[in-house]
Amino acid sequence: MTRWTMKLDGADLPDKALIGGKGWSVARMASLGLTVPPAFVITTKACAAYQDGKTFPDGLQAEIAEGISWLEEETGRTYGAGPSPLLVSVRSGAAISMPGMMDTVLNMGITPVTETALATECDDPGFARDTHRRFHELYAHIVLKTDAGNLSNDDTAEDWAAAIRGASGSELPADPVERLHAAVRAVFESWDSRRAKRYRKHHGIPDDLGTAVVVQAMVFGNMGSTSGTGVMFSRNPVDGDPAPYGEFLANAQGEDVVSGKFTPRPLDTMKDVLPDAHAQLLKAARRLEIENGDVQDIEFTVQDGTLYLLQSRAAKRAPEAALKIACDMLDEGAIDEVTALSRITPDQVRSLLAPRLPERATETAEVLARGEAASPGIGIGLVVTDSDDAERSANNGAAVILARETTSPDDLHGMIAAMAVITERGGSTSHAAVVSRALGVPCVTGCGDGSVTALKGQTVTVDGANGLILKGALPVQEPDETALAGLVKLTRIAERMSPVKVILPENAPSNALDLNRIDGGSEIQRLPDLLKGAQIAGGGALSDDKGIAIAVQAGVTAIVGRPRLPILLAAIRAGAVTEDRETVAVSATD
Amino acid sequence: MMKDPQLALHGLAIKKHGSAAEVAAITGLDATATEQHLNAAVDSGRAMKSGDKYMLKPAAQVALKMGYGRDFAGQRSDEALQKAYDDFERVNEQLKSLITEWQTIEVGGKSMPNDHSDAEHDQKIIDRLGDLHERAEPILDRLAAGLPRLGVWKDLLLAALEKAEDGDIAWVSDATCISYHTAWFEMHEDLIRVLGRERLE
Numbered sequence: 001m002t003r004w005t006m007k008l009d010g011a012d013l014p015d016k017a018l019i020g021g022k023g024w025s026v027a028r029m030a031s032l033g034l035t036v037p038p039a040f041v042i043t044t045k046a047c048a049a050y051q052d053g054k055t056f057p058d059g060l061q062a063e064i065a066e067g068i069s070w071l072e073e074e075t076g077r078t079y080g081a082g083p084s085p086l087l088v089s090v091r092s093g094a095a096i097s098m099p100g101m102m103d104t105v106l107n108m109g110i111t112p113v114t115e116t117a118l119a120t121e122c123d124d125p126g127f128a129r130d131t132h133r134r135f136h137e138l139y140a141h142i143v144l145k146t147d148a149g150n151l152s153n154d155d156t157a158e159d160w161a162a163a164i165r166g167a168s169g170s171e172l173p174a175d176p177v178e179r180l181h182a183a184v185r186a187v188f189e190s191w192d193s194r195r196a197k198r199y200r201k202h203h204g205i206p207d208d209l210g211t212a213v214v215v216q217a218m219v220f221g222n223m224g225s226t227s228g229t230g231v232m233f234s235r236n237p238v239d240g241d242p243a244p245y246g247e248f249l250a251n252a253q254g255e256d257v258v259s260g261k262f263t264p265r266p267l268d269t270m271k272d273v274l275p276d277a278h279a280q281l282l283k284a285a286r287r288l289e290i291e292n293g294d295v296q297d298i299e300f301t302v303q304d305g306t307l308y309l310l311q312s313r314a315a316k317r318a319p320e321a322a323l324k325i326a327c328d329m330l331d332e333g334a335i336d337e338v339t340a341l342s343r344i345t346p347d348q349v350r351s352l353l354a355p356r357l358p359e360r361a362t363e364t365a366e367v368l369a370r371g372e373a374a375s376p377g378i379g380i381g382l383v384v385t386d387s388d389d390a391e392r393s394a395n396n397g398a399a400v401i402l403a404r405e406t407t408s409p410d411d412l413h414g415m416i417a418a419m420a421v422i423t424e425r426g427g428s429t430s431h432a433a434v435v436s437r438a439l440g441v442p443c444v445t446g447c448g449d450g451s452v453t454a455l456k457g458q459t460v461t462v463d464g465a466n467g468l469i470l471k472g473a474l475p476v477q478e479p480d481e482t483a484l485a486g487l488v489k490l491t492r493i494a495e496r497m498s499p500v501k502v503i504l505p506e507n508a509p510s511n512a513l514d515l516n517r518i519d520g521g522s523e524i525q526r527l528p529d530l531l532k533g534a535q536i537a538g539g540g541a542l543s544d545d546k547g548i549a550i551a552v553q554a555g556v557t558a559i560v561g562r563p564r565l566p567i568l569l570a571a572i573r574a575g576a577v578t579e580d581r582e583t584v585a586v587s588a589t590d
Numbered sequence: 591m592m593k594d595p596q597l598a599l600h601g602l603a604i605k606k607h608g609s610a611a612e613v614a615a616i617t618g619l620d621a622t623a624t625e626q627h628l629n630a631a632v633d634s635g636r637a638m639k640s641g642d643k644y645m646l647k648p649a650a651q652v653a654l655k656m657g658y659g660r661d662f663a664g665q666r667s668d669e670a671l672q673k674a675y676d677d678f679e680r681v682n683e684q685l686k687s688l689i690t691e692w693q694t695i696e697v698g699g700k701s702m703p704n705d706h707s708d709a710e711h712d713q714k715i716i717d718r719l720g721d722l723h724e725r726a727e728p729i730l731d732r733l734a735a736g737l738p739r740l741g742v743w744k745d746l747l748l749a750a751l752e753k754a755e756d757g758d759i760a761w762v763s764d765a766t767c768i769s770y771h772t773a774w775f776e777m778h779e780d781l782i783r784v785l786g787r788e789r790l791e
Contacts, residue, residue, distance in 0.1 A: 097710070099717040099755055147681065147725045195720045195755060202756055237698040245698065316708065318697045347705040376703060408789060409775050410606050412765060428694070428701070429686040431775065437693040437703060438765045 004046040005063040007070060008039045008214070018043050020212030022093030029309060032291065034284050037308050038074040039216035040067035042184060044094070047210030050188040056181070064180065064215075071217045079109050080176040082117025087131070087218040090180065092187040094211040098203075100195025101211060102187045103142045106218065107135035109176050112157050122222050127253065129153050136160040136172070139179070143186040144168040180215070187213045219308045221301040222253050226274065229254050232267055232281060234289040234296045237317040240324025244285055246298075250274075254299070254310075277307040288312045293335055294343070295325055319348040327486045337493050344490065346545055346566035346573075352487070353563050354378075355476040357463060366471040368455060369422070369447040373467035374433035377442035379420025380462070380473045383455040387414025394418070401460055403452040407432040415439060420462035422452045422469055436464075444469060481563040494568035499575045500551070501558040502567045508538065508560045515540025524550070531556060549574035592661040594619060597739075598627035599654055602637065602646050604779050609642045615768070616776060618742040655783075662784045671736030674729055675785055681726045682778060688722060689763050689771050691715055706759060716754050716762065719770060723751055737784060743777040 006014060008023055010030025019027065023041035030036050042064070049057035068079050068086075077086035091104040110118070110132045119128035133151050140148040146168035151160050161172045173179050190196060191211050200207055221229030232246030247264035250273055270278045281300060284307075288296045297315035301308050317325060326343040329335045335343070355378055381399035384390050387410065390402045394417035402418035404411060406425050415421050415435055420442040423432045427446050436443030442464030452469065461474040481487050495501075503512070513534040515521030521530065521540030524547055531537060531554040538560025541547035548570040551559060561567050592600065601617035601624070602608060610625035617624070628644045631637040636650035646654070665671055692715050695704045706712055727744065734741035750770040753761035763771040782789055 097713065099713065099720050101717075103718075103721060141725070142721075145721075145724050146728075147677070149677075149680065195717075198752065199755060233698065238700055247699075316695050316697050316711075318700065318702060321697070345705050345707040347707070351705075373701075406789075409604065409779050413607050416765075429690040434686065434689050434693065434763065434771065435765050438763045438771070 002045060002049075002057075002059075003043075003063070004049075004057060004060045005040050005042050005067050007067075008036075008041055016095040017209065018045065018212070020044060020093030020095055020214070021097055022091055023212050023214045026214060026216065029312070032287060034287070034309050035307060037217045037219045037310070038071050039214055040070065041093075042067075042213040042215070044210035044212045047188050047191055047212070048208050050185075051192065051208075051210070056185075061181070064184070065177075067215060068177075068180075071215070075217050077217070080111060080114060082114060082120075084121060085109060085114035085117050087114075087118075088180070089214075089216050089218055090183040090187070091214050091216075092190060092211050093214055094191075095209060096203075096205060098196055098199045098205070100190060100193040100197075100199065102183075102190040105135075105138050105142050105183050107131050107138070108180055108183060110135045111174075111176055114176075115157075122220060122224075124222060126153075127222060130255070132157065133160065136164060139172060139183075140164045140168065143183055144170050144172075146170075184213050184215075187211060219301045219303045219310075220253060221249075221303060222251050223304055225251060226305040227251055227301075227303050228270065228274065229301045230264065230267065230270065230299075232285060232298050232300065233315050234285040234298070235315075235321075235325055235328075237295065237297070237315045237321050240317070240321035240328065242328055244282055254301070274302055274305065277302045277305065280307045284309060290334070293339070294329075319344075319351045322348045323352060323484075323486045323490070327489060338497065341490060341494055341497065341569060341572060344569070346570045349481075349487070349563065349566045349569065351376075352484070353479050353481055355478050357461070357474055358477050361474055362463065362466065362468060362470065365461070365474055367468055368458075368460060368471050369444075369451040369469040371422070371444045371447035371451075371467050371469075372427055372433070373465055374428050374430075374445045375421075375436040375441060375443035376465035377420070377440070378461065378463060378476055379418070379442040380476075381419040381459065383422075383452070383458050383460055384414075385453045385456045387411040387417075390414035391417045401462055403455055404432070405449075405453060406430065407435065415441060420444070420464060422447060422462060424449050424451050424453065481565060487565055491565045491568065494565060494572060498568040498571045500548075500556060500567075500571045502562075502564040503536065503538075503558050503560045504562050504564070505538065505560055509536060511536065512558075512560050513537040514560070515542060527551070528554060536560060545570040545573070591664070594623065595627040595630065596654075596657070596661065598624050599631060599636070599646060599650065600780075600783065602628065602631075602644055603651060603654055603783070604776050607643050607645050610644070612768075613644070616742060616746065616773075616780075618739045658783060658786065662786070665737055665784050666786055668736050671733065672785060674732035674736065675781055675787065677729050678726075678733065678781065681722065681729060682774075684722055685726075685771075685774055688715065688718060692719075692762055712759055716751075716759070719762065720751060720755065723747060733781065740777075740780070740784075743773060743780070746773040747777075 008026045013027050013031055016024045019041045026036055026039050046060055072078055072086055075086055077084040079086045087107050087109040089104055089106050090108055092101040115128045115132045119125040133153055136151055140146050148163045148167040164172050221227045228250040229252055230248035235242050236245040246267035248267050248270040249262055249264045295315040296312050298312045299310040322344040326340045330340040381401045383401045383403050385403050390400045391413045393400045399419050401420045402414045403422045406423055421432050421436045423445045424447055430445050433443055433445050442462050444467045459473050461470040516539035520526045524541045527541045527547055527550045536558040537556050542559055552571050552574040559567050597617050601613040605612055610628050611621050614621040614624040632639050636647055638645050693704055694701045730744045746768055750761045750773055761769045763769055
């Protein structure tokens, strides 16, 4: 008889096609000897069998019950009952990740009874209440695909269920086992969702592969003084310093860190309260960095002194860090030259070389207003308060800064014309912020009523990265790519690997094609035609990575432009297959 | 009820600066008819044309807004429609945060622009955008029940979403095409004008 489920205890590493990417990641972490919250997986075969009659195949229910019993044994907790209730997460995971699949449902197993038990156990009734409410919201959102509005902690579970019934027309089962079955069914159904089907068709993925379902015990960082939660990076993601970096919050859950209710403390503080878990964490981070060949971003929870790794993935990093980490790991012999070049993007190099205010410039300049740093970059110009004015002045060659109370779609033309956008109201999700980022225009928002529109007619310097509006036109510096050691080193390597040469504009030969001087030269669609027969070209659409890729394909041998490294990197990327970055990712939080 | 020539001007007001085809696309009007309406507005001094793009003159803007109370009296007194708009506002907040997540990433507690070098990360957000779209669909249907032409937004949103899902990420939030965010924002503007609401920031 077919087995429909498997324990993810690391004893073996079954094929991704059978247990899906997420299940595989949990199993891989466990097989490296790292502690992950216990989990079992319902295989892709069960999903394929479900699609035949849209019912669970024979034996699946019994196996789910077996799996839950195993989780109960491993954790010493009970599903759907006190005094130590077991809560689980349910997540979908196909061998290939695709859109439209069911998102993660957390806190499965919480009921009025287990809420009370959890409240006693962690001595925090508010947390138990939040956990219970959050389950209802997630169930409505993810399993029933409905928006039941914001539920209130003052209402009862019956009230929440009624709100969900009102919004969706569907019933939330009262029995936690039935809820689990409903979530598994929802994962199987999501395999056949509009988006998943379209994606498979578009990418030629067979419809009968099926998705797996990972059921994993949840762990709690708020179980007292020997518990806690945090995030760590195996190297500093802001400046690239090779020392571990992170944050820790004792006796707290991940949500507490995200919500800003508590301020996390530097990772070092964990050493004082939980020295063993701290030492294990550093060791695990080292191991994962070596296994995955890249800087890791690790989420973890300590429950009653035991360290659990929830997720580990390649860390996102600031441009400065990307450069330092690529060079350091190359020097250490951890990665090869090709990999080092793939660890920094052309845009990150451009950002390192982007014009900036000299250090200390903001200390001496007069700050006219400050607000939220909504979109980085330096913009200098004359303040105007009307989008039509902005467009008109810009068309006449003037550099303008658009200052508005707030912006709306009516202001788009002004925002496109401006060197920077500054507003009095709104935060980092306001229209001004969102559209400025989409346009790549520096933006500072929420400077306060009457602050920036009053600057009309003045010349100002906007520092989008620091949220400052400074008096006058300040001098800006353009970093020199030949003065930064890391860039020089990567440029030398890139020159050897790039399918094209880069020629600086002042050295361009007379037969070079200058797209800036050709009508339509900046239109990427016309590029293949314009490049016909050209050996050396630059300007226009070649200032864009996509344009560089087209030039490489068209057989151009040299590109005229500066700075050199972004062009070389874009050309190398155009010729290379994208690196498959297999990460060991397990998450109980997203 | 708004007549077609008025509706063309209303569409132009939302676009601010747009071609007849662009105005037709968001109002559901026929493209040729839209062009005739907009040309008529140019002839009577209510709009200007440069290239193939039209723009409403300030006085016509004011006149249009003043007429809304009459044009949309039925919608403004429609409780179900007003309630649907309140629900829309809630999803609108979720969309704004999602677009911010699309554009910025957190690095060690510091926010910086997403340079879209991590396709997997982008894919996840597009997936969540799809989730959000599915939650928004019933609300969009309720809005279209109160004013059928609003149904065009659902099609524009889905078209943008599918382009993004197929890998053309410009269709998430680029300001220069009818990306998901552009369509959503213009739809929001349309709803605000129809229902006489204020934009919250």
